[in-house]
Amino acid sequence: QSALTQPPSASGSPGQSVTISCTGTSSDVGGYNYVSWYQQHPGKAPKLIIYEVSKRPSGVPDRFSGSKSGNTASLTVSGLQAEDEADYYCNSYAGSNRVFGGGTKLTVL
Protein backbone atom coordinates (compact mmCIF):
# COMPACT_ATOMS: atom_id res chain seq x y z
CA GLN A 1 0.00 0.00 0.00
CA SER A 2 1.49 3.36 -1.02
CA ALA A 3 1.62 6.21 1.42
CA LEU A 4 -1.09 8.84 1.22
CA THR A 5 -0.05 12.02 -0.60
CA GLN A 6 0.33 15.24 1.36
CA PRO A 7 1.99 18.51 0.29
CA PRO A 8 5.44 18.72 1.88
CA SER A 9 4.82 22.21 3.19
CA ALA A 10 2.12 24.76 3.96
CA SER A 11 2.19 28.19 5.55
CA GLY A 12 0.04 31.02 6.79
CA SER A 13 0.18 34.14 8.91
CA PRO A 14 -1.21 34.32 12.44
CA GLY A 15 -4.99 34.53 12.38
CA GLN A 16 -5.30 33.11 8.89
CA SER A 17 -6.63 29.69 7.87
CA VAL A 18 -4.66 26.97 6.12
CA THR A 19 -5.85 23.69 4.63
CA ILE A 20 -3.70 20.57 4.24
CA SER A 21 -4.80 17.87 1.81
CA CYS A 22 -4.34 14.10 2.03
CA THR A 23 -4.98 12.14 -1.14
CA GLY A 24 -5.40 8.40 -1.30
CA THR A 25 -7.49 5.93 -3.28
CA SER A 26 -10.84 4.20 -3.09
CA SER A 27 -9.07 1.45 -1.12
CA ASP A 28 -8.24 3.74 1.77
CA VAL A 29 -9.39 7.37 2.14
CA GLY A 30 -12.25 7.07 -0.32
CA GLY A 31 -13.48 3.74 0.95
CA TYR A 32 -13.87 4.41 4.65
CA ASN A 33 -14.65 7.24 7.04
CA TYR A 34 -11.62 6.34 9.12
CA VAL A 35 -9.22 9.19 8.42
CA SER A 36 -7.26 10.63 11.33
CA TRP A 37 -4.82 13.52 11.66
CA TYR A 38 -1.80 13.95 13.94
CA GLN A 39 0.23 16.97 15.01
CA GLN A 40 3.93 16.43 15.74
CA HIS A 41 6.22 19.06 17.20
CA PRO A 42 10.00 18.55 16.79
CA GLY A 43 11.35 15.80 19.01
CA LYS A 44 7.89 14.94 20.33
CA ALA A 45 5.46 12.10 19.79
CA PRO A 46 2.52 12.66 17.44
CA LYS A 47 -0.75 13.84 18.99
CA LEU A 48 -4.19 12.86 17.71
CA ILE A 49 -6.17 15.94 16.64
CA ILE A 50 -8.89 14.54 14.31
CA TYR A 51 -10.42 11.06 14.01
CA GLU A 52 -13.17 9.56 11.86
CA VAL A 53 -12.63 12.34 9.29
CA SER A 54 -14.01 15.23 11.34
CA LYS A 55 -14.27 14.37 15.05
CA ARG A 56 -12.09 16.14 17.61
CA PRO A 57 -10.81 14.40 20.75
CA SER A 58 -11.49 16.13 24.02
CA GLY A 59 -9.13 19.04 24.56
CA VAL A 60 -8.36 19.73 20.89
CA PRO A 61 -9.31 23.32 19.97
CA ASP A 62 -12.19 23.76 17.52
CA ARG A 63 -9.76 25.71 15.32
CA PHE A 64 -8.87 22.27 13.95
CA SER A 65 -11.41 20.72 11.59
CA GLY A 66 -11.45 17.85 9.14
CA SER A 67 -13.40 16.90 6.05
CA LYS A 68 -13.36 14.47 3.15
CA SER A 69 -14.43 14.50 -0.49
CA GLY A 70 -13.92 11.40 -2.57
CA ASN A 71 -10.37 10.13 -2.18
CA THR A 72 -9.07 13.34 -0.56
CA ALA A 73 -9.26 14.28 3.09
CA SER A 74 -8.44 17.74 4.38
CA LEU A 75 -7.35 19.32 7.65
CA THR A 76 -8.13 23.00 8.16
CA VAL A 77 -6.46 25.05 10.86
CA SER A 78 -8.30 28.32 11.44
CA GLY A 79 -7.05 31.33 13.37
CA LEU A 80 -3.45 30.20 13.05
CA GLN A 81 -1.34 30.53 16.16
CA ALA A 82 2.42 30.28 16.60
CA GLU A 83 2.07 26.98 18.46
CA ASP A 84 0.38 25.40 15.43
CA GLU A 85 3.76 25.30 13.68
CA ALA A 86 4.45 21.57 13.45
CA ASP A 87 4.37 18.56 11.17
CA TYR A 88 0.95 17.12 10.36
CA TYR A 89 0.25 13.55 9.27
CA CYS A 90 -2.91 11.94 7.96
CA ASN A 91 -3.72 8.26 8.39
CA SER A 92 -6.38 6.02 6.88
CA TYR A 93 -7.79 2.59 7.49
CA ALA A 94 -7.15 0.43 4.43
CA GLY A 95 -8.61 -2.95 5.19
CA SER A 96 -5.74 -5.19 6.26
CA ASN A 97 -3.38 -2.23 6.42
CA ARG A 98 -3.17 1.28 7.80
CA VAL A 99 -1.46 3.97 5.74
CA PHE A 100 0.03 7.32 6.70
CA GLY A 101 0.67 10.37 4.58
CA GLY A 102 4.21 11.59 4.10
CA GLY A 103 3.62 14.59 6.35
CA THR A 104 3.21 18.35 5.88
CA LYS A 105 5.37 20.92 7.62
CA LEU A 106 3.16 23.85 8.62
CA THR A 107 4.99 27.16 9.06
CA VAL A 108 3.37 30.10 10.79
CA LEU A 109 4.87 33.17 9.14
Added chain:
Amino acid sequence: QVQLQESGPRLVKPSETLSLTCTVSGGSISNYYWSWIRQPPGKGLEWIGYIYYTGSTSYNPSLKSRITISVDTSKNQFSLKLTSVTAADTAVYYCARVAGGYSYGPWGQGTLVTVSS
Protein backbone atom coordinates in the same frame (compact mmCIF):
# COMPACT_ATOMS: atom_id res chain seq x y z
CA GLN B 1 -4.79 9.34 32.33
CA VAL B 2 -3.25 6.47 30.40
CA GLN B 3 0.47 6.73 29.75
CA LEU B 4 2.68 4.52 27.61
CA GLN B 5 6.45 3.98 27.86
CA GLU B 6 8.66 2.11 25.42
CA SER B 7 11.72 0.22 26.63
CA GLY B 8 14.39 -2.00 25.11
CA PRO B 9 17.85 -1.99 23.54
CA ARG B 10 18.74 1.16 21.63
CA LEU B 11 21.35 -0.53 19.44
CA VAL B 12 20.80 -3.74 17.47
CA LYS B 13 23.23 -5.46 15.11
CA PRO B 14 22.24 -6.19 11.50
CA SER B 15 20.49 -9.56 11.02
CA GLU B 16 19.58 -9.73 14.72
CA THR B 17 16.17 -9.27 16.39
CA LEU B 18 14.82 -5.96 17.63
CA SER B 19 12.79 -6.35 20.84
CA LEU B 20 10.76 -3.60 22.50
CA THR B 21 8.20 -3.52 25.30
CA CYS B 22 5.49 -0.95 25.94
CA THR B 23 4.32 -0.55 29.53
CA VAL B 24 0.84 0.90 30.03
CA SER B 25 0.17 2.83 33.22
CA GLY B 26 -2.82 4.74 34.55
CA GLY B 27 -5.29 2.29 33.05
CA SER B 28 -5.85 -1.33 32.11
CA ILE B 29 -4.56 -2.89 28.92
CA SER B 30 -7.81 -4.86 28.74
CA ASN B 31 -10.59 -4.06 26.29
CA TYR B 32 -8.33 -2.05 23.96
CA TYR B 33 -6.24 -2.53 20.85
CA TRP B 34 -2.59 -1.48 21.06
CA SER B 35 -0.28 -0.57 18.21
CA TRP B 36 3.33 -0.09 17.20
CA ILE B 37 4.27 2.69 14.78
CA ARG B 38 7.75 3.74 13.67
CA GLN B 39 9.41 6.82 12.15
CA PRO B 40 12.82 6.70 10.46
CA PRO B 41 14.94 9.77 11.24
CA GLY B 42 13.66 12.75 9.28
CA LYS B 43 10.92 10.72 7.62
CA GLY B 44 7.23 9.94 7.98
CA LEU B 45 5.26 7.49 10.07
CA GLU B 46 4.79 3.79 9.28
CA TRP B 47 2.20 1.52 10.89
CA ILE B 48 3.76 -1.73 12.10
CA GLY B 49 0.77 -3.57 13.56
CA TYR B 50 -1.61 -3.93 16.46
CA ILE B 51 -2.71 -6.41 19.09
CA TYR B 52 -5.96 -6.80 21.02
CA TYR B 53 -5.66 -7.60 24.73
CA THR B 54 -6.91 -11.09 23.96
CA GLY B 55 -3.88 -11.65 21.72
CA SER B 56 -5.35 -11.30 18.24
CA THR B 57 -3.07 -9.38 15.89
CA SER B 58 -2.87 -7.56 12.57
CA TYR B 59 0.39 -6.67 10.87
CA ASN B 60 1.60 -4.38 8.07
CA PRO B 61 1.76 -6.67 5.02
CA SER B 62 5.19 -5.33 4.09
CA LEU B 63 6.63 -6.33 7.48
CA LYS B 64 4.43 -9.30 8.31
CA SER B 65 7.07 -11.99 7.76
CA ARG B 66 9.41 -10.40 10.33
CA ILE B 67 7.01 -9.17 13.04
CA THR B 68 5.58 -10.64 16.19
CA ILE B 69 3.49 -8.57 18.60
CA SER B 70 2.50 -10.13 21.92
CA VAL B 71 0.68 -9.03 25.07
CA ASP B 72 1.11 -9.74 28.79
CA THR B 73 -2.03 -8.59 30.56
CA SER B 74 -0.62 -9.50 34.00
CA LYS B 75 2.12 -6.92 33.51
CA ASN B 76 0.00 -4.43 31.52
CA GLN B 77 2.56 -4.67 28.72
CA PHE B 78 2.72 -5.48 25.05
CA SER B 79 5.82 -6.20 23.01
CA LEU B 80 7.30 -6.06 19.51
CA LYS B 81 9.84 -8.37 17.94
CA LEU B 82 11.28 -7.58 14.51
CA THR B 83 13.65 -10.15 13.08
CA SER B 84 16.49 -9.92 10.55
CA VAL B 85 16.89 -6.17 10.96
CA THR B 86 18.84 -3.96 8.57
CA ALA B 87 19.84 -0.31 8.61
CA ALA B 88 16.45 0.45 7.05
CA ASP B 89 14.83 -0.55 10.34
CA THR B 90 16.59 2.30 12.18
CA ALA B 91 13.75 4.46 13.49
CA VAL B 92 11.98 5.94 16.47
CA TYR B 93 9.54 3.26 17.58
CA TYR B 94 6.30 4.40 19.19
CA CYS B 95 3.63 2.45 20.99
CA ALA B 96 0.10 3.81 21.03
CA ARG B 97 -3.43 2.90 22.04
CA VAL B 98 -5.87 2.38 19.22
CA ALA B 99 -8.66 4.89 19.73
CA GLY B 100 -11.97 5.57 17.97
CA GLY B 101 -12.18 4.97 14.27
CA TYR B 102 -8.83 3.20 13.99
CA SER B 103 -6.98 6.30 15.19
CA TYR B 104 -4.06 6.32 17.61
CA GLY B 105 -3.81 8.05 20.96
CA PRO B 106 -2.27 8.42 23.40
CA TRP B 107 1.29 7.66 22.26
CA GLY B 108 4.43 6.78 24.14
CA GLN B 109 7.36 9.20 23.95
CA GLY B 110 9.12 6.95 21.46
CA THR B 111 12.50 5.25 21.53
CA LEU B 112 15.21 5.51 18.87
CA VAL B 113 16.54 2.12 17.83
CA THR B 114 19.66 2.13 15.68
CA VAL B 115 20.69 -0.87 13.60
CA SER B 116 24.45 -0.88 13.26
CA SER B 117 27.38 -3.19 13.76
